[in-house]
Amino acid sequence: MSSDDEDVPLAVPLQASGAGKPAQAPAPGAAAPAAPPTPVPVTLITGYLGAGKTTLVNHVLTAKHGYRCAVLLNEIADSADIERALVKEPEGRDASPLAEWAELENGCICCSAKNDMVRALEALMQQRSRFDYVLIETTGLANPGPVAAALWTDEQLESSVCLDCIVTVVDGRHVERQLGAPRPAGAINEAQQQVAFADVVLLNKVDLAGEEQLARVEGTIRGMNAEAAILRCQRCEIDLARILNTGIYSAVMQGLQAAGAEPGSGHDSRVGTVTILLPGRPLDLPRLRHWLDALLWEQEQEQEQGQGQGQGSEGAAAGAAGGAAGAATAAAAAPVIFRIKGLLHVEGSERKHILQGVHEIYDVVEGPAWAPGEDRRSKVVLIGRGLDRRALERGLHSCLAPL
Amino acid sequence: MVQEAEAGSGVEQLSCATCQQPAKLQCPRCLELSLEKDLAAFCSQECFKASWAEHKKLHKPSATEGWHYCTRRGQGRSLNMPDFKWTGELRPARIGPMRQIPDHIPKPDYYLGGYPTAEMESRQQHAVKLRTERDVAGIREACAIGRRVLDAAAAAVAPGVTTDEIDRVVGGVGAGVGVTWVAGGCVSVCTSINEVICHGIPDKRPLQQGDIINVDVSVYKAGYHGDLNETFVVGEVDAASRQLIRVTHDCLHKAIAICKPGTPYRDIGEVISKHAKAHGLSVVRTYCGHGIGDLFHCAPNVPHYAKNKAKGTMKVGEVFTIEPMVNQGSHRDKTWPDGWTAVTEDGRRSAQFEHTLLITPDGCEVLTARLPTSPPLWWEVEEGRQGQAQQLGAAANGAAADAS
Numbered sequence: 001m002s003s004d005d006e007d008v009p010l011a012v013p014l015q016a017s018g019a020g021k022p023a024q025a026p027a028p029g030a031a032a033p034a035a036p037p038t039p040v041p042v043t044l045i046t047g048y049l050g051a052g053k054t055t056l057v058n059h060v061l062t063a064k065h066g067y068r069c070a071v072l073l074n075e076i077a078d079s080a081d082i083e084r085a086l087v088k089e090p091e092g093r094d095a096s097p098l099a100e101w102a103e104l105e106n107g108c109i110c111c112s113a114k115n116d117m118v119r120a121l122e123a124l125m126q127q128r129s130r131f132d133y134v135l136i137e138t139t140g141l142a143n144p145g146p147v148a149a150a151l152w153t154d155e156q157l158e159s160s161v162c163l164d165c166i167v168t169v170v171d172g173r174h175v176e177r178q179l180g181a182p183r184p185a186g187a188i189n190e191a192q193q194q195v196a197f198a199d200v201v202l203l204n205k206v207d208l209a210g211e212e213q214l215a216r217v218e219g220t221i222r223g224m225n226a227e228a229a230i231l232r233c234q235r236c237e238i239d240l241a242r243i244l245n246t247g248i249y250s251a252v253m254q255g256l257q258a259a260g261a262e263p264g265s266g267h268d269s270r271v272g273t274v275t276i277l278l279p280g281r282p283l284d285l286p287r288l289r290h291w292l293d294a295l296l297w298e299q300e301q302e303q304e305q306g307q308g309q310g311q312g313s314e315g316a317a318a319g320a321a322g323g324a325a326g327a328a329t330a331a332a333a334a335p336v337i338f339r340i341k342g343l344l345h346v347e348g349s350e351r352k353h354i355l356q357g358v359h360e361i362y363d364v365v366e367g368p369a370w371a372p373g374e375d376r377r378s379k380v381v382l383i384g385r386g387l388d389r390r391a392l393e394r395g396l397h398s399c400l401a402p403l
Numbered sequence: 404m405v406q407e408a409e410a411g412s413g414v415e416q417l418s419c420a421t422c423q424q425p426a427k428l429q430c431p432r433c434l435e436l437s438l439e440k441d442l443a444a445f446c447s448q449e450c451f452k453a454s455w456a457e458h459k460k461l462h463k464p465s466a467t468e469g470w471h472y473c474t475r476r477g478q479g480r481s482l483n484m485p486d487f488k489w490t491g492e493l494r495p496a497r498i499g500p501m502r503q504i505p506d507h508i509p510k511p512d513y514y515l516g517g518y519p520t521a522e523m524e525s526r527q528q529h530a531v532k533l534r535t536e537r538d539v540a541g542i543r544e545a546c547a548i549g550r551r552v553l554d555a556a557a558a559a560v561a562p563g564v565t566t567d568e569i570d571r572v573v574g575g576v577g578a579g580v581g582v583t584w585v586a587g588g589c590v591s592v593c594t595s596i597n598e599v600i601c602h603g604i605p606d607k608r609p610l611q612q613g614d615i616i617n618v619d620v621s622v623y624k625a626g627y628h629g630d631l632n633e634t635f636v637v638g639e640v641d642a643a644s645r646q647l648i649r650v651t652h653d654c655l656h657k658a659i660a661i662c663k664p665g666t667p668y669r670d671i672g673e674v675i676s677k678h679a680k681a682h683g684l685s686v687v688r689t690y691c692g693h694g695i696g697d698l699f700h701c702a703p704n705v706p707h708y709a710k711n712k713a714k715g716t717m718k719v720g721e722v723f724t725i726e727p728m729v730n731q732g733s734h735r736d737k738t739w740p741d742g743w744t745a746v747t748e749d750g751r752r753s754a755q756f757e758h759t760l761l762i763t764p765d766g767c768e769v770l771t772a773r774l775p776t777s778p779p780l781w782w783e784v785e786e787g788r789q790g791q792a793q794q795l796g797a798a799a800n801g802a803a804a805d806a807s
Contacts, residue, residue: 008455011428011448014417014440156688156708158735293667293716361712 040125041164041245042134042151046144046194048178051171052204056236057137065240067132070124115150118159125160133244134161142190144197145338145359152249152358163358165246168198168228169236172209176217179224188336188385192271195221196338196383197358198228199248206232225383226273227341249356271338274387278378281400282347285364288399295395296337296360335386342380345370347401355380417441420458421450432462436482439470439497439607470497473604473741485740491598491750495741496608499567531694531702533720538627539761542696542722545629546759546770548588549622550777553631556592556618557778562638563609566594569618570605588624593632595619600687600728600736600745600753612638615648617755621699628699630724631771634754636781643731644752645781650682651729651754652780654707658725662717662760662767668703669713675727676709687728687753689736690745694723695759708734717762722770726757 047053057071125131136151138144148166153159170178170191178191195201201221206214218230231238340357344364352367370376380396417426417440426444428451433443442461445451451458461469464480471480472495484494534542552573559572570592595603595617596610603617610616619632634648654675661674671692679686692705703715707727732751739746747753761768779787 007459008452009431011445011451012431012434014427014429014444015434152712154688154706154708154711156706156710158688289667297715360714363712 036158036160037130039153039159039162040131040134042121042136042161043165043167043243044144044148044151044163045135045137045167045169046197047169047202048171048174048191048194051169051175052202052236053137053169055204056167056169056202057135059236059238060135060240060244063240067244068130069133069135070131071135071137073137117147117150118153118161121151121161122159135244142188143193145193148197149359149361152361163249165199165243165248166197166358167200167202167243168194169202169204170195170217170221172203172205172214172217172232175203176213176220179220189271192224192385193338195224195228196271196385198225199246200243201225201228201230202236202238203230203232204236205234207234224271224273225339226275227339227381227383271383271385272387274382274384274389274392276380276382276389276393276396278345278380278396278400280345280375280377281403282345282349282376283378283399284401285344285346285353287401288344288396289364291395291399292340292357292362296340296357296362335384335388337382337384337387339383340380342378343367344378344380345376417444419446419450420444421454422446430458432459436462438462438482442469470499470607473498473606473743475742487740489750490737490746490748493597493599493746494608495604495739495744496565496606498604498606531715531718531721531723532696533718534696534722534761535720538696539720539722541625541627542629542759542761543770545588545622545624545627546631547629548590548624549620549629549631549759550771550774552590552592552622553618553620553633553771554774554777556620557633557635560610560616560618560635560637562612562614565607565609566596566603566605566616567607569594573620588622590623591621593617593619593621595744595753595755597752598747598750600730600747601690601755602743602745604741604744610637613640613644614638615640615644615752615754619755619757623699626697628695628697629771630695630699630726630757630759632726632755632757633780634756640781644754646682647684647729647731647752648754648780649782650679650684651727652756654678654686654727654729655725655756655758658727659758659760659767659769662725662762664717664719664762664764666717667713668705668715668717669711671725672706672708672711672713675707675725679727679729685730685732685734687730687734687736690726690728692723692725692757694721696722717767719762719764721762722759724757724759726755728753728755 045053045056057073060069061071121134124134136147138147144166148163151161151163153162155162175191179189179195181189181191183189203214203217203221209217214232221228221230229242231242337357338359340355340362342355344353344355346353346364349366351369353364354367355364356362378396382392418424419426420442424446426446428445428447429440430443430445430451433440438461442458445454462482464471464482471482472484473479474481474485532538555573556569559569573590573592592605593602594605595601596608596614599617601617601619614637615634616637617632617634620630622629634651636645636648657678658671658674661670672686676686686707688706688708691707694701694703703721703723704713705723705725706713707725730747730751730753732749733747735748736745737748738744758772759770761770
């Protein structure tokens with residue numbers, strides 16, 4: 001008690017308020033803010049266990065390429081629980097752990113336009129002065145689609161990161177078996193799915209497989225994903241420029257790889273590529289978007305309902321038709337689109353339009369102008385499962401501008 | 404006493420914190436720290452000494468005692484205003500402790516810590532849920548409460564009123580993530596002034612003539628959410644600010660006009676951006692509209708900017724918000740040291756309007772719609788005056804006609 005008495009200072013007369021407020025320096029006149037720098041390209045690496053993903057990561061970390069790379073090793077890629085983050089410094093030293101990763105603030109979860117992973121990456125970008133590349137290695141993630149789509153940030157968001165390349169590493173010795181491995185009715189083969197999403201496939205361990213096998217494997221992969229670049233390699237030693245800062249998801253014009261029609265790809269449960277070349281008439285862009293919306297989003301709605309939300313007649317029917325088996329059959333029957341790419345001739349425009357799609361997100365952007373005399377034809381490539389070529393052709397034809 | 408009266412205007416008649424008699428003295432430490440006077444005033448040294456053991460706790464930042472600066476999204480408190488490169492003239496003022504909510508009021512999982520566990524784990528983050536009739540009834544009720552609360556807040560807005568007082572008037576608790584209870588539901592209020600884009604925390608700052616203020620009300624009642632906001636003028640406000648508010652309101656309503664089954668969600672941003680741009684204003688991109696129902700935020704994501712890749716087309720039974728934030732200058736935002744308040748990067752003003760919508764077979768229903776009793780928005784006041792003037796003019800003509 002008495003010690004408290006001694007602590008008590010002498011009260012002072014009450015004054016008008018405002019007397020003791022600390023003066024805050026007025027904000028400096030805001031100069032026109034500089035435009036944000038271009039986003040750091042993100043390369044997503046996927047593939048089966050043992051294919052060589054870790055080898056690729058190590059190659060990036062130890063090669064003396066003079067760039068600053070953040071490499072993220074991820075158990076479950078679509079949460080912000082990134083397992084380990086390593087940072088590669090330009091001087092070519094060994095990678096150092098990024099201890100601060102665990103401390104990253106979440107920011108406003110509620111109504112933010114960006115998902116957690118993107119925000120966590122942006123916080124990482126802010127912590128160091130600048131990274132040149134980000135690599136995310138997704139251990140155990142069979143479906144890179146949702147993660148890739150989330151990383152493909154809208155340009156308007158001026159994010160410091162953006163999806164640049166999806167790389168699938170496959171083991172030259174084992175991939176044939178993996179791609180051909182049967183699954184219960186309706187279930188997807190993960191290796192096929194990983195190949196389907198790839199922009200670049202690293203056909204690794206070529207030293208351990210014969211030429212005949214490798215040629216066959218390349219043929220199989222092309223049959224599934226006719227657009228991916230296939231790079232043969234040993235120990236994933238490749239020219240890193242093929243997978244870092246490729247510009248694939250920017251508006252830069254990308255030539256489409258696939259030739260014209262291929263024989264009967266994908267009306268079974270195998271992943272395949274359908275390439276459609278349209279006659280030389282322009283497309284009605286709003287109609288095309290409407291068709292793409294239904295193609296990408298309605299099928300997913302049906303699948304979700306079949307798997308037990310139980311809303312709508314399709315869901316009820318699928319549910320009633322014998323539980324899991326019924327749902328799986330419904331899922332197997334419905335086509336699934338993993339990737340879409342296209343070069344479009346659009347009505348009312350002198351410019352080529354580029355169509356790009358990953359998982360359920362797509363975009364159509366203006367590209368360079370058609371050269372004089374250039375053959376203006378639209379070409380659309382779809383990579384997916386259970387694709388019905390006739391139906392897709394009909395659909396696209398219905399989007400042509402009326403004569 | 405006499406001394407205080409001569410000291411000039413603005414000196415409140417404070418009561419002694421110990422005995423409630425008129426106060427003449429104040430704690431010197433509180434004065435030094437610029438803490439709130441109403442907790443620091445005493446009638447005599449004896450009363451000061453008597454309260455000292457409790458009073459001195461106020462000299463340390465606390466979430467439960469006194470008024471302090473908010474940090475770490477409401478989880479922390481600071482004695483001093485944090486350092487920051489403030490973008491405009493507004494500064495945070497002190498906030499009070501979070502008010503208690505009775506046990507019997509159901510609270511959302513994020514009410515104490517701000518972390519919406521259910522949202523994070525929900526599949527609804529990916530697929531838009533079609534609301535059942537029961538869902539819709541629950542959401543409608545939450546929205547109705549929200550409308551009443553917002554209207555009460557609008558009526559309370561006036562120069563000299565602090566945002567904390569507005570929060571109290573409607574039954575809110577401020578303190579960032581805090582909620583309180585109204586009509587058996589939890590209510591959370593954000594007050595965003597001038598260059599604050601959103602998430603402003605109710606505090607001790609009195610509103611000033613010429614300010615604009617957005618009040619954002621979120622409600623959680625019996626398992627469902629409702630969300631709405633409007634921007635109001637404080638006294639006489641300059642023409643540019645009035646224009647900003649009107650254009651923002653119209654952006655929202657033009658967007659609502661295209662909402663019907665089959666409309667792609669990405670089109671909302673096109674409509675809003677086009678209208679804002681036509682008036683030389685920019686649209687905030689960082690925050691967007693969202694699905695709402697049993698969760699506060701879920702699919703769909705509704706960007707307000709153009710050229711977005713938003714997924715989904717509207718379907719009957721979907722419920723979501725549209726809440727454009729429109730800025731006089733740059734579209735970019737910065738976050739204050741409290742980790743919550745978003746401000747324009749150039750310090751110029753921002754306005755916002757929000758509704759919660761339900762898609763119906765014919766179009767959409769605005770669940771948070773204004774009522775005939777809602778306090779008029781600034782142009783409705785003008786139109787009201789013009790209407791009255793016309794009526795008076797007509798009456799005068801009529802009287803003159805009668806007289807002759």
